[in-house]
Amino acid sequence: MSTPKILILGAGYGGLLTTLQLQQKLHYNEAEVTLVNKHDYHYITTWLHEPAAGTASAEHARVDLDRIVDKQKVNFIKGTVQSIEPEEQTVTLENGNVLSYDYLVIGLGSEPETFGIEGLKEHAFSIRSINAVRNIREHIQYMFSKFKNEPHRTDYVTFVVGGAGFTGIEFCGELGDRIPELCKEFDVDPRHVKVYCIEAAPTALPGFDPELVNYAMDVLGKKGIEFKIGTPIKQCTPDGVLLATGEEIKAQTVVWAAGVRGNSIVEKAGFETMRGRVKVDEYLRAPGYDNVFVVGDCALIFNDEGRPYPPTAQIAVQEGETLGENLVAMIRGGLTQKFIPHLQGTLASLGKGEGIGQVGSKKLFGSAAALMKKASDLRYLYKIGGVGLALKKVKL
Amino acid sequence: MSTPKILILGAGYGGLLTTLQLQQKLHYNEAEVTLVNKHDYHYITTWLHEPAAGTASAEHARVDLDRIVDKQKVNFIKGTVQSIEPEEQTVTLENGNVLSYDYLVIGLGSEPETFGIEGLKEHAFSIRSINAVRNIREHIQYMFSKFKNEPHRTDYVTFVVGGAGFTGIEFCGELGDRIPELCKEFDVDPRHVKVYCIEAAPTALPGFDPELVNYAMDVLGKKGIEFKIGTPIKQCTPDGVLLATGEEIKAQTVVWAAGVRGNSIVEKAGFETMRGRVKVDEYLRAPGYDNVFVVGDCALIFNDEGRPYPPTAQIAVQEGETLGENLVAMIRGGLTQKFIPHLQGTLASLGKGEGIGQVGSKKLFGSAAALMKKASDLRYLYKIGGVGLALKKVKL
Numbered sequence: 001m002s003t004p005k006i007l008i009l010g011a012g013y014g015g016l017l018t019t020l021q022l023q024q025k026l027h028y029n030e031a032e033v034t035l036v037n038k039h040d041y042h043y044i045t046t047w048l049h050e051p052a053a054g055t056a057s058a059e060h061a062r063v064d065l066d067r068i069v070d071k072q073k074v075n076f077i078k079g080t081v082q083s084i085e086p087e088e089q090t091v092t093l094e095n096g097n098v099l100s101y102d103y104l105v106i107g108l109g110s111e112p113e114t115f116g117i118e119g120l121k122e123h124a125f126s127i128r129s130i131n132a133v134r135n136i137r138e139h140i141q142y143m144f145s146k147f148k149n150e151p152h153r154t155d156y157v158t159f160v161v162g163g164a165g166f167t168g169i170e171f172c173g174e175l176g177d178r179i180p181e182l183c184k185e186f187d188v189d190p191r192h193v194k195v196y197c198i199e200a201a202p203t204a205l206p207g208f209d210p211e212l213v214n215y216a217m218d219v220l221g222k223k224g225i226e227f228k229i230g231t232p233i234k235q236c237t238p239d240g241v242l243l244a245t246g247e248e249i250k251a252q253t254v255v256w257a258a259g260v261r262g263n264s265i266v267e268k269a270g271f272e273t274m275r276g277r278v279k280v281d282e283y284l285r286a287p288g289y290d291n292v293f294v295v296g297d298c299a300l301i302f303n304d305e306g307r308p309y310p311p312t313a314q315i316a317v318q319e320g321e322t323l324g325e326n327l328v329a330m331i332r333g334g335l336t337q338k339f340i341p342h343l344q345g346t347l348a349s350l351g352k353g354e355g356i357g358q359v360g361s362k363k364l365f366g367s368a369a370a371l372m373k374k375a376s377d378l379r380y381l382y383k384i385g386g387v388g389l390a391l392k393k394v395k396l
Numbered sequence: 397m398s399t400p401k402i403l404i405l406g407a408g409y410g411g412l413l414t415t416l417q418l419q420q421k422l423h424y425n426e427a428e429v430t431l432v433n434k435h436d437y438h439y440i441t442t443w444l445h446e447p448a449a450g451t452a453s454a455e456h457a458r459v460d461l462d463r464i465v466d467k468q469k470v471n472f473i474k475g476t477v478q479s480i481e482p483e484e485q486t487v488t489l490e491n492g493n494v495l496s497y498d499y500l501v502i503g504l505g506s507e508p509e510t511f512g513i514e515g516l517k518e519h520a521f522s523i524r525s526i527n528a529v530r531n532i533r534e535h536i537q538y539m540f541s542k543f544k545n546e547p548h549r550t551d552y553v554t555f556v557v558g559g560a561g562f563t564g565i566e567f568c569g570e571l572g573d574r575i576p577e578l579c580k581e582f583d584v585d586p587r588h589v590k591v592y593c594i595e596a597a598p599t600a601l602p603g604f605d606p607e608l609v610n611y612a613m614d615v616l617g618k619k620g621i622e623f624k625i626g627t628p629i630k631q632c633t634p635d636g637v638l639l640a641t642g643e644e645i646k647a648q649t650v651v652w653a654a655g656v657r658g659n660s661i662v663e664k665a666g667f668e669t670m671r672g673r674v675k676v677d678e679y680l681r682a683p684g685y686d687n688v689f690v691v692g693d694c695a696l697i698f699n700d701e702g703r704p705y706p707p708t709a710q711i712a713v714q715e716g717e718t719l720g721e722n723l724v725a726m727i728r729g730g731l732t733q734k735f736i737p738h739l740q741g742t743l744a745s746l747g748k749g750e751g752i753g754q755v756g757s758k759k760l761f762g763s764a765a766a767l768m769k770k771a772s773d774l775r776y777l778y779k780i781g782g783v784g785l786a787l788k789k790v791k792l
Contacts, residue, residue, distance in 0.1 A: 131544045134582060138534070138541040145534040148527045186530060 004031045004331055007091060007101035009081050011037035011065060012045065013316035014295030014323075015107030020384060021324020023073045031331050034075040034099065036091070040065050042384070043130050044393075046313050047377075049167060052133035052255070053174030054140065054182075055352070060393065062130055068385045081108060084269035086289055103291050103327060107320070110260035110297035110311060111276065119236035120162075124256040127167055136255060140178075143252055144186040157193045158251040160241050161225075162233055163258025164199035165206065166348055169216055171257055172197050173351035176223025195225045196249055198241070200232035200258070205348070207310075212356040215365055219350045260311060262298045274300055277311075282338040284323050293327075295319040301341070315341050317380065347373040400427045400727055403487060403497035405477050407433035407461060408441065409712035410691025410719075411503030416780060417720020419469045427727050430471040430495065432487070436461050438780070439526050440789075442709050443773075445563060448529035448651070449570035450536065450578075451748070456789065458526055464781045477504065480665035482688055499687050499723060503716070506656035506693035506707060507672065515632035516558075520652040523563055532651060536574075539648055540582040553589045554647040556637050557621075558629055559654025560595035561602065562744055565612055567653055568593050569747035572619025591621050592645055594637070596628035596654070601744070603706075608752040611761055615746045656707060658694045670696055673707075678734040680719050689723075691715040697737070711737050713776065743769040 006022065008015045015035065022033050041062045050056035069076060080094040084106070091099045112128065114120040125136045140159070147156035159175065161168050175195055183190045197204075197220070204227065205213045217227060232244040240251040262276025271278045271286050277300035278286050284299060286292040296316035301309050309315055318341055326336040345359030347369055355369030364372055374394060381390040402418065404411045411431065418429050437458045446452035465472060475489040480502070487495045508524065510516040521532045536555070543552035555571065557564050571591055579586045593600075593616070600623065601609045613623060628640040636647040658672025667674045667682050673696035674682050680695060682688040692712035697705050705711055714737055722732040741755030743765055751765030760768055770790060777786040 131541075131583075135538075135541040135545055138538040142531075142534040142538040145527075145531040149531055187527075 003029060004102040005100065006031050006033045006103045006105070006327060007099055008033070008035045008105040008107065009084075009091065010107035010109055010296070011035055011039075011042045011069075012107050012109050012296050013313045014297075014299070014320040015105060016042050016068075016384065017317050017320025018105050018107065018295060018324045018327070019069060019074055019320075021321055022327060023070050025324070025328045026073070026331070028073075031327075032075065033073065034077060034101075035065075035069065036077045036079055036081060036093070036099070037065065038078070038080050039130070040076075040078050041130070042068070044377075044380075048127050048129075048133050049171040049174050049349075051130070052127045052136040052171060053178045054137040055174045055178050058130050058134045058137070061133075063381075063385060063389065063393075067389065081265055084265060086269055086271070086286070086292055089291070101291075103293070103330070105293045105295060105323060105327075106263075106266060106278075106286075106298055107295045107316075108263040108265055108298055110262060111264060112256055113259040113261040113275065114256065115258075117233055117236060120233075120254075120256055123236045123238055124162065124254040126256050127171060139253060141182065141186075144182050144188055147188060147192070148186050151192075153252075154192055154194075155240060155250040155252050157188060158240070158249065158253070159193075159195045160249055160251045160254045161195065161197045162236075162241070162254060162256040164197050164201075164204035164227065164229065165258060168197055168199070168257035169205055169220070170349050171255060172220050172225045173223070173349055173354065176220060176225055177351040179224065190224075193224070194251075196228060196251075197225050198228045198231055198233055198243070200230070200244075202230045204229055208346070208348075208356070209358060209363055212358065212363055212365070216348065216350055216356050219354050223351065260297060262300075266294070266298050277308075283326060283336055284319055284339050293323050295323055301339070303341075309341060312346075313380075314344060317383075318342060344376075345372075347376060349373055399425055400498040401496065402427050402429045402499045402501065402723060403495055404429070404431045404501040404503065405480075405487065406503035406505055406692070407431060407435075407438045407465075408503050408505050408692050409709045410693075410695070410716040411501060412438050412464075412780065413713050413716025414501050414503065414691060414720045414723070415465060415470055415716075417717055418723060419466050421720070421724045422469070422727070424469075427723075428471065429469065430473060430497075431461075431465065432473045432475055432477060432489070432495070433461065434474070434476050435526070436472075436474050437526070438464070440773075440776075444523050444525075444529050445567040445570050445745075447526075448523045448532040448567060449574045450533040451570045451574050454526050454530045454533070457529075459777075459781060459785065459789075463785065477661055480661060482665060482667070482682070482685055485687070497687075499689070499726070501689045501691060501719060501723075502659075502662060502674075502682075502694055503691045503712075504659040504661055504694055506658060507660060508652055509655040509657040509671065510652065511654075513629055513632060516629075516650075516652055519632045519634055520558065520650040522652050523567060535649060537578065537582075540578050540584055543584060543588070544582050547588075549648075550588055550590075551636060551646040551648050553584060554636070554645065554649070555589075555591045556645055556647045556650045557591065557593045558632075558637070558650060558652040560593050560597075560600035560623065560625065561654060564593055564595070564653035565601055565616070566745050567651060568616050568621045569619070569745055569750065572616060572621055573747040575620065586620075589620070590647075592624060592647075593621050594624045594627055594629055594639070594645075596626070596640075598626045600625055604742070604744075604752070605754060605759055608754065608759055608761070612744065612746055612752050615750050615762075619747065656693060658696075662690070662694050673704075679722060679732060680715060680735050689719050691719055697735070699737075705737060708742075709776075710740060713779070714738060740772075741768075743772060745769055 047061040051058040112126040143156040235242040278294045279300045297311040347357035357364035357369040443457040447454040508522040539552040631638040674690045693707040743753035745751045753760035753765040
């Protein structure tokens with residue numbers, strides 16, 4: 001019998017944690033583990049709103065895979081997946097290389113969900129990768145520098161954040177901190193700068209406790225963010241956005257943060273999907289395939305009430321850990337465990353030293369929430385890179 | 397007899413030095429001195445190539461007028477001049493205010509000379525003010541961030557510098573230093589980045605000793621700058637530049653550094669001008685007006701061979717000093733002196749620690765030239781703001 005080949009696509013939370021489990025638990029030659037990723041780094045997606053606004057460097061949210069993946073045990077390929085052929089048990093990369101597998105782990109992450117809104121894809125930014133957030137940061141700065149030379153163009157310093165969900169709110173928190181710095185750097189009168197946070201749903205942060213939602217809106221309001229809740233965006237144009245109310249907001253910067261869908265590669269591979277997400281079974285298997293597993297934003301799992309879990313880092317990490325252990329068990333002929341998410345609470349930052357959180361029935365506000373978020377970040381960094389990485393990345 | 401009104405337009409080298417002379421030498425109530433400037437700061441134009449490339453902050457090249465102008469002695473107006481009416485002895489500001497004067501000092505600086513090249517005004521940047529160079533810096537960074545997301549668009553990381561005169565060469569020196577930093581920050585392979593320095597004249601740095609020119613081109617060549625000398629630019633488009641040779645360079649960044657002309661406000665005021673510069677007499681007077689003086693880039697003076705002096709900071713400073721003293725003399729009924737430029741040499745930087753210079757018959761290369769340039773900068777800062785300013789601004 002030949003050594004089984006485990007192929008992991010994507011070094012996001014799900015794929016990385018699967019890889020690290022295998023790296024830690026498999027003995028030499030028990031399996032041939034290959035990790036494919038677009039970049040030679042992992043990034044902390046839940047931090048990306050900071051470098052997007054420019055309140056932290058992009059470098060800060062990035063972890064070199066060299067630092068955490070043991071290349072003696074894991075074969076790393078820097079490459080972009082083009083297609084998955086589950087019948088042939090192969091994966092084709094953009095460079096034409098074809099990889100075969102015995103076990104496949106799909107952790108290719110999400111794509112922005114534009115809900116068919118015209119022009120969003122072409123004219124809006126999204127907070128989705130290191131390259132994307134550097135582009136957003138530079139775009140914002142560029143707009144300030146342009147406004148200073150063409151002061152009638154207030155659309156240069158008008159910013160639209162589409163979506164008051166988790167990402168939209170966290171990004172607004174950072175923008176609120178960043179704009180006074182930018183005004184100072186570019187000699188721009190803060191009164192000219194506008195930030196609109198536009199949400200189609202009847203509330204910001206749907207699913208959060210109303211008291212926390214009010215607290216968040218109050219904090220952000222004081223930072224100058226103007227909310228338009230229950231107000232769908234109808235169209236995004238090169239000049240700004242048209243709202244369903246008929247109002248037009250002229251803005252050269254639209255950041256779309258209103259949700260994600262699964263990955264089009266997964267859809268094209270022929271798996272049954274809902275919005276690009278594969279409804280996996282209790283063992284995270286794709287329907288119809290015993291050897292194809294899906295983790296992270298591409299995986300769709302339901303709670304006991306039959307409602308899908310939102311795609312979060314927390315669940316992706318747990319999926320990766322469970323799947324890694326299960327793969328070891330499968331190779332050794334041992335018992336596998338069902339995946340059961342353990343929700344440890346939700347924490348949203350609202351800029352420096354501010355946040356909100358729900359941990360069980362407990363509500364957290366302000367610096368308490370910010371501190372808990374730091375603790376949670378520390379825990380994750382320790383998990384993937386030990387004390388050294390945690391100390392390097394978290395400013396205490 | 398009422399107190400004579402001296403009105404100074406512009407706080408560049410010429411206007412500022414005139415103001416400082418008056419501030420220092422006039423007694424209380426001898427004259428009413430008013431300085432009008434667009435900004436509440438003076439900037440060190442000869443440093444602007446650094447913040448334009450991003451190798452220094454824009455803040456560094458800026459000196460708050462509060463720090464050097466004594467508002468007890470000088471009436472400062474932050475405003476933009478719209479027109480000069482020499483017959484009425486008035487100046488109109490953009491906000492509609494009309495200022496009258498007994499003595500007028502025009503130091504309104506220069507505008508880019510585009511030599512009628514189509515599209516330059518619309519599509520090229522110029523290194524001309526704090527606001528302009530911040531815009532150039534941000535534009536360059538933005539292009540790097542865009543390239544990373546659209547790697548086929550090499551025009552995003554192709555930079556055209558129009559002109560291999562003083563400013564063009566100094567800017568190329570800084571760009572050569574900055575690009576490796578940008579490549580690192582944005583994960584861009586340096587092999588994709590191109591910088592072209594394009595000059596219509598048959599040599600770079602016309603007027604410089606050929607040995608120094610060769611040295612400069614060699615230093616910049618090693619930093620990756622590609623020269624196209626004797627190659628006029630025919631047209632600038634949104635996509636790049638068309639050369640007289642028929643070649644097209646696709647570039648999203650064109651920085652025009654091939655010379656300046658005087659100020660259109662001066663032309664419109666009815667003074668006799670050549671390319672926006674007023675041919676002043678030996679006392680820096682505009683022809684036909686005993687009470688209108690022109691300093692800096694708006695003033696045209698000729699050497700003994702009948703060739704015009706190039707507009708430099710060095711001459712502007714000397715003009716301001718002489719004129720300031722003369723104005724004091726005129727008010728007191730004393731003797732005025734003719735303006736005679738004292739050329740103390742020319743120094744060009746080529747990036748960090750590198751430069752060339754001609755001081756009398758002596759040629760300077762490399763670190764010696766860079767050091768001399770620092771000494772000259774120190775001297776100027778000391779002159780306008782004392783030891784404190786010199787120490788604050790010059791990194792030793």
